[in-house]
Each structure stands twice: as C-alpha cells, then as structure tokens.
Amino acid sequence: MVTNMPNAALQTAPTSTIKADIRNFNFFYGDFQALKNVNMSIEEGRVTALIGPSGCGKSTFLRCFNRMHDLYPGNRYEGEIVFHPDNTNLLAADVDPIEVRMRVGMVFQKPNPFPKSIFENVAYGLRVRGESKRSVLEEKVEQALNNAALWNEAKDRLHEPAYNLSGGQQQRLWAKDRLHEPAYNLSGGQQQRLCIARCLATDPEMILFDEPTSALDPIATASIEELIDTLRGKVTILIVTHSMQQAARVSDFTAYMYLGEMIEYGKTDDIFVKPRDKRTEDYITGKFG
Amino acid sequence: MALPDTAAIRTMVQKHKRYDHMFAILGLLCLMVGLLTLLALLVDMGMRGIPRIDWGFFTEFPSRRAANAGILSAWVGSALVMLVTAAAAIPVGIAAGVYLEEYARKNWFTDIIEINISNLAGVPSIVYGLLALGLFVYQFNLGQSILSAGLTLALLILPVIIVATREAIRSIPGQIREGAYALGATKWQAVHDHILPYSTSGILTGVIIGMARAIGETAPIITIGALTFIAFLPPVPGTGEPPAGMFDWLFSPFTVMPIQMFNWTSRPEEAFQVNAAAAGFVLVFMTLAMNGLAIWIRYRLRKNLKW
Amino acid sequence: MLAVVTSARLAKRRSRHIKELLIEMLLLGAAMVAVLTTLGIVYVLFSESWVFFQHVPLKDFLFDTQWTPLFDDAHFGIMVLLSGTLTSSVVALLVAIPLGTIIAIYLSEFATPRLREVCKPILEMLSGVPTIVYGYFALLFVSPILQWLFPSMSGFSLLSAGLVMGIMIVPYVASLSEDAMRAVPMALREGAYAMGSTRFQTAVKVVFPSAFSGVAAAYILGISRAVGETMILAVAAGMQPNLTFNPMEPAATITAYIVQVALGDLPHGSIGYQTIFAAGLTLFLVTLSFNILGYFLRKRYREAY
Numbered sequence: 041m042v043t044n045m046p047n048a049a050l051q052t053a054p055t056s057t058i059k060a061d062i063r064n065f066n067f068f069y070g071d072f073q074a075l076k077n078v079n080m081s082i083e084e085g086r087v088t089a090l091i092g093p094s095g096c097g098k099s100t101f102l103r104c105f106n107r108m109h110d111l112y113p114g115n116r117y118e119g120e121i122v123f124h125p126d127n128t129n130l131l132a133a134d135v136d137p138i139e140v141r142m143r144v145g146m147v148f149q150k151p152n153p154f155p156k157s158i159f160e161n162v163a164y165g166l167r168v169r170g171e172s173k174r175s176v177l178e179e180k181v182e183q184a185l186n187n188a189a190l191w192n193e194a195k196d197r198l199h200e201p202a203y204n205l206s207g208g209q210q211q212r213l214w215a216k217d218r219l220h221e222p223a224y225n226l227s228g229g230q231q232q233r234l235c236i237a238r239c240l241a242t243d244p245e246m247i248l249f250d251e252p253t254s255a256l257d258p259i260a261t262a263s264i265e266e267l268i269d270t271l272r273g274k275v276t277i278l279i280v281t282h283s284m285q286q287a288a289r290v291s292d293f294t295a296y297m298y299l300g301e302m303i304e305y306g307k308t309d310d311i312f313v314k315p316r317d318k319r320t321e322d323y324i325t326g327k328f329g
Numbered sequence: 330m331a332l333p334d335t336a337a338i339r340t341m342v343q344k345h346k347r348y349d350h351m352f353a354i355l356g357l358l359c360l361m362v363g364l365l366t367l368l369a370l371l372v373d374m375g376m377r378g379i380p381r382i383d384w385g386f387f388t389e390f391p392s393r394r395a396a397n398a399g400i401l402s403a404w405v406g407s408a409l410v411m412l413v414t415a416a417a418a419i420p421v422g423i424a425a426g427v428y429l430e431e432y433a434r435k436n437w438f439t440d441i442i443e444i445n446i447s448n449l450a451g452v453p454s455i456v457y458g459l460l461a462l463g464l465f466v467y468q469f470n471l472g473q474s475i476l477s478a479g480l481t482l483a484l485l486i487l488p489v490i491i492v493a494t495r496e497a498i499r500s501i502p503g504q505i506r507e508g509a510y511a512l513g514a515t516k517w518q519a520v521h522d523h524i525l526p527y528s529t530s531g532i533l534t535g536v537i538i539g540m541a542r543a544i545g546e547t548a549p550i551i552t553i554g555a556l557t558f559i560a561f562l563p564p565v566p567g568t569g570e571p572p573a574g575m576f577d578w579l580f581s582p583f584t585v586m587p588i589q590m591f592n593w594t595s596r597p598e599e600a601f602q603v604n605a606a607a608a609g610f611v612l613v614f615m616t617l618a619m620n621g622l623a624i625w626i627r628y629r630l631r632k633n634l635k636w
Numbered sequence: 637m638l639a640v641v642t643s644a645r646l647a648k649r650r651s652r653h654i655k656e657l658l659i660e661m662l663l664l665g666a667a668m669v670a671v672l673t674t675l676g677i678v679y680v681l682f683s684e685s686w687v688f689f690q691h692v693p694l695k696d697f698l699f700d701t702q703w704t705p706l707f708d709d710a711h712f713g714i715m716v717l718l719s720g721t722l723t724s725s726v727v728a729l730l731v732a733i734p735l736g737t738i739i740a741i742y743l744s745e746f747a748t749p750r751l752r753e754v755c756k757p758i759l760e761m762l763s764g765v766p767t768i769v770y771g772y773f774a775l776l777f778v779s780p781i782l783q784w785l786f787p788s789m790s791g792f793s794l795l796s797a798g799l800v801m802g803i804m805i806v807p808y809v810a811s812l813s814e815d816a817m818r819a820v821p822m823a824l825r826e827g828a829y830a831m832g833s834t835r836f837q838t839a840v841k842v843v844f845p846s847a848f849s850g851v852a853a854a855y856i857l858g859i860s861r862a863v864g865e866t867m868i869l870a871v872a873a874g875m876q877p878n879l880t881f882n883p884m885e886p887a888a889t890i891t892a893y894i895v896q897v898a899l900g901d902l903p904h905g906s907i908g909y910q911t912i913f914a915a916g917l918t919l920f921l922v923t924l925s926f927n928i929l930g931y932f933l934r935k936r937y938r939e940a941y
Contacts, residue, residue, distance in 0.1 A: 106830060108829070108830065111829060126335055136339075136342050136346070138345070138346070138834060139338050139339055139342050139832075141830055141831065142338050142341075142832035143338070145830065146830040148826065148830075152823045152824055152826070152827040153827075154824065154827065154828070154841075154842055154845075154846075155845055155846050156845070164828075164831060164841070165831045168345075168832055168833050168837060169832070170341055235827070238831070242831070242832075342832075345834045345837065346834055348834070348836055349834040349835055349836045349837075352741075352836045353742070353746050353835075355742075356738055356739065356741065356742025356743075356746055357742070359739045360739055360742065360755060362803075363735070363739070363803065363806055363807070364758060366803050367761075367762050367765070369773075369777065370765070370770075370773050370777075373773070373777050374769070374772070374773075420666075421669055422666075424663045424667070425663070425667040425669065425670065427663055428660075428664055428667040429667055432660050432664070441671065442667050442668070442671055444931075445670040445673075445674045446670045447927075447931075448674065448924070448927055449670055449673060449674060451857065451860050451923060451926075451927045451930075452677070452864070452920065452923065453860075453863070453865070453866070453891065453919060453920075453923055455866045455894055455895070455916070456677060456681075456864075456916055456920050458894075458898070459681065459912065459916040460673070460676055460677045460681075462898075463680035463684060463913070464679075464680055467904060484669075484673050487669065487670065487673070488670070491670070515652060515656050516656060516660075517655070517656055517659045538764070541764055545764075545765075545766025545767065545768065546766070547766070547767065547768045547866070547867050548767075548866035548867060548870075548891065548895060551895055551899060552894060552898045552912075553898075590769070590772065591768050591771070591870075594768075594771065594772045594775060595871065602776060605772055609768075609769045609772050612766055612768075613765060613766070613769050616764050616765065617761055617764065617765070619764075620760065620761050620764040621757075624760060624761070
C-alpha cells in the first residue's frame with residue numbers, strides 16, 4: 041500500500057514546478073527486486089530527503105537518477121523517471137547515461153577527490169564538457185569554490201594537491217596536475233566541500249547526495265548542512281540520509297522508504313509531525329530502525 | 330540556473346563516445362599484435378621445423394651434415410642441468426620463503442634480505458653467467474661443467490621460487506595458523522604439518538614457472554663455457570666407480586638445447602636453419618606446456634579454495 | 637613422582653628448543669643466499685675489473701671511440717658497446733611502452749572480465765618464450781621482411797632485434813601496468829563517471845594518473861629488461877662493434893660482446909678475458925641504477941587510498 045500526495049495538493053507557492061516525475065518505477069539487481077512500484081515527484085529547487093532503515097533501497101533509488109547502475113552488469117530498470125521541462129525519460133534505452141550524468145551531479149558518502157590539484161578537481165567537469173579556455177575555467181572554479189564556501193581557504197592553494205587541504209599542515213607547492221601524497225591529515229569536511237564544488241562548477245540541474253556526512257565529524261557535518269541550505273532555490277537536491285534529524289534540519293520534502301517501497305512522501309513538517317502511515321510513524325518514533 | 334541545452338549535450342556526448350570507441354578498437358588491435366606475433370612465430374617454426382622432427386632427431390648427435398644432426402646431447406644436457414638446478418633451487422627457495430614469511434622479524438636485517446631478492450630479480454641473466462665464470466668455474470674450481478651451470482641457473486630462478494612461496498604462504502588464513510599453535514605446536518611443527526602442505530599448489534606453480542625459465546636460458550650457460558658442438562654424452566649419473574665416480578657426470582662438459590639452437594641459427598646454410606626451427610619448436614613446445622600447466626594449476630587453485 | 641615428570645618434560649622442552657633454533661638458522665641461511673649472491677656478483681665484477689683498470693685507464697675506457705680489445709692496437713672504448721645497447725633499447729621501448737600501456741588500459745577499463753581472463757594467460761605465455769627463439773624469429777623472419785621494405789639493409793640490424801625485443805617486453809609492461817590500474821579504487825572511477833566522463837576519459841584523466849607509480853615501475857622494469865637482453869641481440873644484430881645510433885645498421889651491444897668472447901677461447905687472466913668483466917660491471921651498474929630508480933619512484937609516489 042503506497043500513500044503519497046498528489047501533485048496538485050502540494051501546499052506551496054503557486055510558482056512551484058516539478059523537476060522529476062517518477063512513475064511505476066521498479067528496479068532489479070539480477071533476479072532480486074530492490075525497488076517496487078515507486079511513484080513520486082520531486083520539486084524543483086527544493087531539497088528532498090530519502091529516509092528509511094538500512095537496506096530499504098534509498099541509495100539504490102538515488103543511484104538510478106544518474107544511471108550509476110549501468111556501470112555494473114545485470115541491473116534492470118522498469119518504469120520512468122521523467123525530467124522536466126524537456127520531458128525526457130532518464131531511464132529510456134535510447135538516452136545515453138553519459139548525457140544523464142551531464143545534467144545530474146553526485147556527491148558520495150566518502151569524499152573522493154581526484155588525485156589532482158584543487159583547481160583541476162573543480163575544473164574537471166568543465167573540461168569534460170569541452171571547456172578549455174583558461175579565463176573561463178578560472179572564473180567558474182572561483183565561483184564554484186565560493187558557492188561551496190571553500191574559496192577563502194583555497195584561493196592561495198589552488199594549485200596544491202587536493203589531498204593537502206587542511207589548516208596548518210605541511211604545505212608543499214607542486215606544479216598543477218602532478219601526483220602527490222596520500223591523504224593523511226586531511227580534513228574530511230573540506231574534501232567533501234571540494235567534491236560539492238566540483239559538482240557545482242558544471243551547473244547541474246539536480247544534485248544527488250548519498251549520505252554525504254556519514255563519514256564526517258559533527259562540525260564538518262554542520263558545515264555541509266549549511267552549504268546545502270544555501271543551495272536551496274538554485275539547484276534541485278535529492279539527499280539520502282541515515283539520520284532523521286538531518287532530514288528534519290535540511291529538507292523541504294521527505295520520502296520514507298521501507299523494503300524497496302515508497303511508503304509515504306510529503307512536506308517534511310507534515311511527515312515528522314503527523315505522518316499518515318503507521319509504518320512511517322513507527323520509524324519516526326524509533327520503534328525500529 | 331540555466332536551462333539545459335539538451336541538444337548540445339547530446340552532440341558533445343556523441344563526440345566523446347566516438348573517441349571511446351576508437352580507443353576500444355585500438356586496444357583490441359594492440360592485443361592482436363601480441364597474439365599474432367606469437368602465432369607467426371609458432372607457425373613459421375612449425376612449418377619449417379616439424380617435417381624435420383622424427384625419432385632420429387632426438388637420438389642423433391649434432392653433425393656437420395645437417396640431415397644427420399640431432400639434439401641428443403642437447404636434450405640430455407638440458408635434463409641433467411635441470412636436475413641440478415631443481416635440487417639446488419627448490420629447497421633453498423622454499424626455505425628462504427618460509428623463513429621470510431614465518432620467522433623473520435621486521436627489522437633492517439630482513440629489509441636487506443628483501444631488497445636483495447627484489448634486486449636480483451632485475452639483474453640481467455648474463456651477469457649471473459659472469460658470476461658463475463669468476464666464482465664457480467675458476468675460484469671454486471668446479472670447471473665448465475653441468476654442476477656450474479645448474480648452480481648458476483638455480484641462483485637465477487631463486488627469486489621466482491621465493492616470491493611464489495611467500496605468496497602461497499600468505500594466502501593461508503590466519504585461523505589455520507592459530508589453530509595449530511593453539512594445540513601446542515612449535516613453529517616448525519606448524520610449518521611442517523600445516524603451512525607447507527596447504528601452500529603446495531602455489532609453490533608448485535612458482536617452481537614450474539622457474540624451471541620453464543631455466544630451460545630456455547642461454548646467455549649464462551654460454552658464458553660459463555658450455556661448448557656448442559658436443560658429440561658425446563656425459564656419463565650416466567650414478568655409474569662410475571663409487572663413491573666419487575658416481576658424481577663424474579656433474580663435472581662433464583655438456584651442451585643444452587638453447588645453445589644447440591643458437592649454434593644452428595648462426596649457420597648460414599638453409600638446412601641448418603631447418604634444424605634450428607625444429608629445435609626451437611621443441612623448446613617452445615616444452616616451455617609453453619610448462620607455463621600452461623602452471624597457469625592451469627593456479628586457475629584451479631583460485632576456484633577451489635577448500636577452506 | 638611429579639618432580640621426575642616435570643624435569644623430564646623440561647628436558648624434552650630444551651632439546652625441542654635447540655632443534656627449533658637449528659631449523660631457524662638453517663632457514664635463515666637459505667634466505668641469506670640472496671645476499672651472498674649479490675655480494676658474489678659485486679666481488680667478481682669488481683675484482684676482475686680492478687685488474688682490468690690497472691692496464692686500461694678509466695678515461696680511455698669511458699671516452700675512447702673504438703672497441704677493438706682483441707687487436708694488436710687495442711682500444712677499449714665502452715661507448716661503442718653502449719651505443720648499441722642504447723639504440724636497440726630505445727627501439728624496443730618505442731614498441732613496448734605504447735603497446736603495453738594501451739593493452740593495460742584496455743584490459744583494465746574496457747575489456748569484459750571474461751576477455752581479461754583469456755588475455756592475461758596468453759600474455760603470460762608470450763613472456764615465457766625463450767629469448768633464443770625470439771632471436772631466431774628476428775633473424776629469419778623479421779629481418780627478411782625489413783630487407784624487403786628497405787632493400788639497402790643488411791641481414792643484421794639493431795632495428796630487427798629491437799623490434800622483436802620490444803614485443804618480448806610488452807607482456808611485462810602490460811601486466812604490471814594493468815595490476816597498478818586495477819588497484820585504483822572504484823570510488824574514484826565512480827566520481828569520474830558521475831561527472832559525465834566516458835570510459836576513455838576516466839581511464840586517461842583519472843585512473844592512469846592515479847596508478848602512475850605502478851605504471852612507472854613497470855616502465856623501469858621494461859627498460860631494465862631491454863638493456864640486459866642478450867640472445868636476441870647476439871643472433872640478430874650482428875657482433876660487429878660499431879659506434880652508431882642508426883638502428884638500420886648492425887652493431888654489438890655489451891651483452892652480445894660478452895657472448896662473443898665466451899664463445900671464443902680466451903685464456904683465463906688475459907686482458908681479453910678481463911674486458912668482459914669490465915663490460916659486465918658497466919651493465920650491472922646501469923641496470924642497478926634503473927632498479928633503484930624504480931624502487932624510489934614506487935616509494936615516493938605510492939598512493940594510499
């Protein structure tokens with residue numbers, strides 16, 4: 041039994057638009073069905089959180105939005121994820137996954153900066169999109185690092201290896217693009233913000249966050265949440281989180297999933313204060329999880 | 330947030346994917362180059378050499394008349410040298426591997442041993458020949474003999490066997506080791522009763538690969554002074570007046586298969602080139618068979634973990 | 637009664653302890669063989685070369701442009717042999733490094749697991765072919781083809797030997813580079829794919845740079861093999877010492893020269909005999925430098941993920 045709110049009933053400003061419609065969506069790992077008959081909508085410019093106990097399929101669902109499952113054999117999509125305004129089904133066989141990934145960015149659970157300088161990390165997405173003019177790159181990198189609240193810390197160290205980001209640590213000046221040392225004393229929070237900047241530089245329509253703070257300490261977590269807050273209105277955000285409190289802090293809409301099904305979906309305030317489904321209530325009040 | 334220009338994205342992605350496909354084709358072509366070379370080698374030698382291979386080829390000595398020349402002294406010499414190599418390299422290699430994995434402590438002394446092993450793996454084979462010439466042949470007075478050759482090749486393949494032994498031992502789960510010790514076994518008992526038996530397949534793989542390499546080595550043997558034209562056989566091991574006579578064969582002059590092939594290849598006459606092709610074919614067949622066997626054992630080992 | 641049992645147990649324990657110690661000493665001795673081998677090589681090369689350099693000044697050895705040690709008017713310029721080694725190695729590496737790298741990238745990033753399982757053993761078998769067979773191949777298969785393409789070439793040339801040597805080295809370069817690339821964690825690749833990269837872009841911009849230390853070590857190993865190779869050059873490049881950097885010509889390398897002398901009949905202790913040790917020492921020092929370089933490269937650039 042699936043409860044969800046029909047689009048028309050969303051009590052938001054009349055100018056709200058839908059970024060993505062998910063219709064009758066199923067997903068299979070080989071023979072195992074991981075996602076069952078999911079239907080929902082994602083509102084543009086808002087933060088939507090996916091919560092649920094371990095194994096409920098929220099990460100699996102998230103990774104469908106940028107066709108990550110295509111990298112591994114044996115996976116199958118059924119149903120549609122329709123992106124607006126162009127009405128493209130992201131999962132269609134004739135839509136190239138690379139095209140999808142050019143429009144949808146992703147931030148991973150464990151920060152994964154490339155073994156390049158800070159500048160080159162952020163510029164990577166732009167280079168892949170064919171941008172090579174130095175002046176354009178520099179401008180966009182600065183803008184992205186600003187949006188990720190990393191510019192002031194990074195601007196004097198743009199050409200250092202990304203793994204050296206941290207305060208008062210050994211700083212070694214290397215030429216751009218040269219390989220460097222392992223990430224010993226690295227601030228995880230700064231690395232994660234770098235990964236976010238990397239995403240922002242390419243102006244994506246949607247950013248997927250896969251438990252972005254579960255590997256970070258509370259201070260770093262707070263800074264990432266603050267960052268997500270500032271992105272509201274500029275980008276559509278879909279965030280998977282293990283922490284209900286984080287969902288409550290950060291998101292406008294929340295979807296609760298359990299065993300591969302979308303149990304309930306709606307405005308965050310409504311879900312947490314007066315959930316309509318008993319299973320949602322049980323999870324939120326901590327009866328299991 | 331700008332509206333996406335999906336058409337532009339599509340063309341850009343198409344362009345990138347074209348490079349993707351071009352590289353995939355390039356990759357396959359490069360693989361083909363390697364494969365085709367191996368094939369060309371085998372086919373060329375096979376076509377020239379196989380007709381020449383008959384029973385006589387294996388039982389005749391080399392001769393100035395190509396049609397009568399055979400590899401008898403060469404393959405017998407190879408076999409005897411391999412005997413010495415195996416007798417020397419296998420025990421020492423396994424022992425060294427066991428020491429490094431089970432007994433050695435992490436200190437500078439162990440580091441020195443390990444650095445030496447990895448360095449020796451990169452020393453050109455002809456330098457081993459020079460070592461043997463200076464040390465075994467003259468200093469130790471072992472002469473230009475099967476014993477010198479066998480010992481030299483043993484040193485050459487020692488790193489291969491040591492590395493294979495270490496990897497085989499490393500792949501044994503800690504629980505088995507702990508189980509043995511928990512029952513009161515001494516270190517040697519644990520090694521002898523448990524660790525060595527379980528790592529046998531892995532060690533065997535290394536031994537086979539090492540021996541395959543030793544059979545094909547030419548440069549160190551030439552340097553020691555193996556002769557290229559030998560029309561007699563070393564005495565059969567074990568015959569001769571005991572006790573010292575039993576080891577006469579070790580000090581006999583000799584030749585080996587690769588050297589025989591080298592000798593024939595260097596002769597301009599077409600007939601000898603046919604002989605060279607035939608000898609080469611036998612040699613390649615042996616080494617490929619041995620390598621194939623080792624790879625098969627390793628494959629079975631990987632799929633067949635019993636614990 | 638207990639005292640008797642206990643002391644008997646203690647006695648047994650002590651003898652067991654001695655036995656264990658003896659065994660450990662034995663095994664240590666086996667491990668020391670590697671160290672002793674290195675010492676033996678250094679001793680033999682240096683001691684014979686020492687005698688050599690009593691007769692031939694180091695300056696002549698390094699800078700003379702002729703290598704005619706067996707003539708009456710003997711010259712001992714190692715540069716001649718080094719030019720042959722260098723030229724043939726460069727030809728070999730021009731083949732092996734591009735081919736090996738492309739194969740490694742293809743197997744690591746493009747090929748299906750099944751294709752990889754088939755190709756890796758084939759590459760391994762390619763590296764198990766005896767070098768004398770490659771020498772035969774170079775002289776009697778590749779040289780005639782080259783002569784058909786370039787009619788002015790002689791039957792012996794550094795080019796023919798170098799090309800075949802290159803093919804021989806490809807499996808080493810490919811195998812080690814591929815191992816290095818496969819060690820790069822999937823998380824980095826996913827990061828690149830998530831940004832819209834193709835396999836080729838991910839391989840070249842993210843995976844390859846990440847695996848750089850391992851790939852560089854593979855290249856160094858290839859260089860070492862090329863410099864130290866003997867039989868292919870002894871058979872196919874001709875044994876005529878010739879100071880040249882033109883691969884179309886025949887020339888002798890350090891390794892081929894040593895073989896040539898060993899095939900002949902030089903009395904122990906003669907100057908001719910000692911030249912092979914001087915040449916061998918040069919070779920050993922060159923390959924040792926490359927091995928050390930490879931070791932430090934690996935240590936310095938080792939990425940910990």
